[in-house]
Amino acid sequence: ISAMIRRVGRRRADSSIASVILCVGTNDIMRDYSREHFRDLYFQLLSIVSDKFPCAVAFCCHILPRKDDQSFNYRHRIDDFNGAIDDVVTSFKATAIEVSNFFRVKKHLTTKDFLHLNYDGIEFMRKMIKDSIIFFWQNNHVKGSLF
Numbered sequence: 001i002s003a004m005i006r007r008v009g010r011r012r013a014d015s016s017i018a019s020v021i022l023c024v025g026t027n028d029i030m031r032d033y034s035r036e037h038f039r040d041l042y043f044q045l046l047s048i049v050s051d052k053f054p055c056a057v058a059f060c061c062h063i064l065p066r067k068d069d070q071s072f073n074y075r076h077r078i079d080d081f082n083g084a085i086d087d088v089v090t091s092f093k094a095t096a097i098e099v100s101n102f103f104r105v106k107k108h109l110t111t112k113d114f115l116h117l118n119y120d121g122i123e124f125m126r127k128m129i130k131d132s133i134i135f136f137w138q139n140n141h142v143k144g145s146l147f
Helices: 002-009 035-052 074-089 100-105 119-140
Strands: 019-022 057-061 094-097
Touching: 002 035, 019 035, 019 119, 035 057, 035 074, 057 074, 057 119, 074 094, 074 100, 094 119, 100 119
Parallel strands: 019 057, 057 094
Antiparallel strands: none
């Protein structure tokens, strides 16, 4: 998330952008972050997105699942961080997109490490994001204004 905070922070403000899609946090599961620290970083990222793109809604994808190994329980960490994402989005013009549980069940859509999506997985992810954006705007965009 820290790299994305820097990257978005360098962008010029743009009020013509209506939607921002964020799929971040996967690398952070390997860091020694607490849920609170991850939540604070995600909050900082959404604050910057909100400042840079004041008319945009942020669509925040949950972190994709990863296969547990003998040394680390990724599932618990990912679920914990996805809960932090859910906590943060309520403070912004943002919504979470649940992808983790879907791909946890549909393992044939991932590579053997269960972290990277294969071609079919990418297509499913694209459709899930697109459907979430369409659903959001159909149900929340009234008379040219948000909510």
